[in-house]
Amino acid sequence: MDLGELKKSASSAIDGVREELVRLAKDIHENPELAFEEYKASNWLCSFLEKEGFLVKRKVAGMDTDFLASFSVKEGGPTIAVLAEYDALPGVGHACGHNIIGTSAAGAGVGVKKALEMSGIPGRVLVLGTPAEEGGGGKVLMVKAGIFKDVDAALMMHPTSGTSRIGGRSLATHSFQFDYYGKAAHAAGSPTEGINALDAVNIFFHAVACLRQHVPEDVRMHGMVTKGGDAVNIIPDHTQVRYLVRSYSQKTLKKVCERVKDCARAGALATGCKLEIQEADGYKARVPNKVLSDLFRANLAMLGEEVMGDIVDGKGSTDFGDVSREVPACNAYIKIAPEGVAGHSVEFREASISERAEEALILSAKAMAFTALDLMADSSLLLKAKEEFLKARQD
Template sequence: MAHSNKFVKRYLETNEDRFKNVSEYIYYHPETRFEEYSSSEFLASECEKEGFRVDRGVAKIETAFVASYGSDSPVIGFLGEFDALSGLGQVPNKTAYEPGDKNVGHGCGHNLLGTGAFAAACATKKYLEENNLPGTVKFFGCPGEEGGSGKTFMVREGVFEGVDAALTWHPSPANSIMSLSSLANYQVYFKFRGVASHAANSPHLGRSALDAVELMNIGVNYLREHVISEARMHYAVTNTGGISPNVVQADAEVLYLIRAPKVKQVDEIFKRVTKIAEGAALMTETALTIKFDKACSNYIQNRNLEKLLYKNLNTAGIEPPSQDEISFAEKLWSSFTEGEKEGYLDVIRGFGYSGDGSEFAGKYLADTISPYIESWEVLAGSTDVADVSWVVPTAQLTASTSALGTPLHTWQMTTQGISSYAHKGMLRAAEAMSLTAVDLLTDQAAVNLIQQEFKVFKEKNPYSCPIPKDVETSKLNHE
């Protein structure tokens, strides 16, 4: 049997250019949630070229797919994302803001995320083939993470049933195991319907839906003092009722994203927000319609799987950055605000980094792996990976693909998306995940340990999908 460490590294090195090309294709075809038609089909086709069986359109989602190889147990899954973000168009490899001709960009590095998970699945499949081993490798093409909770819909429809362990990663400025939990959330539209009227001649006949939206937002802002400190309530006014101030706005809408450490807490806050919306409708004599858009749970860690992934992240190791990569990162550093520079450690602590930053003194790129700590803190962000973690033992890592201090969802993240340093991090993540999968496919005792930990959790914490059965996925422009 081939030595797994050397085999996986050699496979990824041999196919490095191919995986870079996949990453670049997705990068240059940025698409927002549930409209990733080019990216999804390209990745699915690449899976078929590699010999995977591909099931497209799973969970009644056009751009979701599952690629499978092998038979029998254990079944190891890799989670891949490929959606982009609106408003983050950026010409790559520039150290100043240049949006180019696109209003969409990979400001969260999902071109790297999806490709890295795909590369890990390919390396693991090849290892199974070469050694004629039992077991199954699955690559999950997961759309709509950004504001869509695609994986939560996939969990609701049973797509991950039968998987023994799931692995994924996320680009960032650091190298660590993502050992923190995350915030659960609800995303809900509140739509008000009033009566149009001449704003000067007969304002008394009008009933302003925009007034209702404004009153609701004011009420929620007062609520902020009276919820748990870890909660977050964000909103975007998605319809102001038009651009004519001399018309009383008959239609208006606001989209709320409510977060808290537990789904139960989110639900409690949502009910209070709903009462505020109902009050706004009463005050303005408008009709209120509530449309539940999506939700996700809080992330559940599996410590035994994390430890195995950490071991293999160290085995993969870190290739030192080149002088050109260091110079590029230094120029990007100068584009950050003082607040971003001062808070650069806060960004990576959310990804599981532990330390005081002393190893980064005088540096602009991470060249070390953070020690693994079983953190019980909560990341001030959300991910639909969380719902997978409720039904399958799951572990995540992060690999450095960007300069220290780079915030997610910024042009600076987009500009680094296909850099040589980013692709080094992508392949590092792929190697660590593949080695972990090989360990699981060849060591039933490791699988049993992970499953036992998961069983203890499940016995006390039954899963309930936070998205109602009748709610369907929504594209970014939901109208």
């Protein structure tokens, strides 16, 4: 059976479950669930995949709402994972369109399964349920749990506005909480007795403002004061800042974080405050893969979608970045709204349930299934993707 026939059978299998996928996307949209609490969405997706003949395991990485659905007819061959997200945002619901991500992944799984059944070629398709992209990072936990150890490549779609494209780098993040401790005193009566923890914050923000000129352009440094004092007539004795640093490069991120900590220390030193620093790694920077990107783009084009020619860097951060440092990975962004509609907005939430979102769901499911089949049919492609991956992930 040639590759064209395989893709045709995948495509008609996806068309066959179109109504169900669209219904599922609507149900998930109407029942927004936050990070790690996506009980309904993950259950619905698991039930659908079980009904379609997948072997479904839940809580494979210790989260209530993660899952791993697998299918193969013959041992051996590559394992291609299609990633599902399904968490919503606080307040605005599915304003990032993850209802489409979860359902398109399930659709892609159904398509590949059909092609494997028809042809009997070796290979395994996984649909991975990855909770909490918007906060908590389910994929980070899945990487830590070793879920990607047997995976050869990972694919995912994300809805977007403007023209469809293949995602390039995303920003790595590192977060801080700075607590300054000074000494309270009457602000007018006895200021000489006080140690001003808000002054320390001022100096910290000013020091970072000076630092901005001397860091690479991709670096982002931003934060907020979460405690600024208790009363206007008391010298603040405790202040708190939450801060985030981002870069495309893990190495740059590490260096800049050291300098940001020095800025924080400057505030403490200048004022005589005590400083406590808490910090945590966030999502890693996404490593694009040209081999996978070219395949994914060609399949989207074959399905009639207009796609940008290049791999396009994004200024956000995603836990898909962590996956892209474990295995060759490709994250396509598929248009569901016109240029200018911002993600995480009410408009984007409405777009995630539009007719165009339905089209994007089916289109993405097919393009991901086709890309998985390309990789299963020609092992040299995966070898090339892996060579590129090993070189590229070093930064």
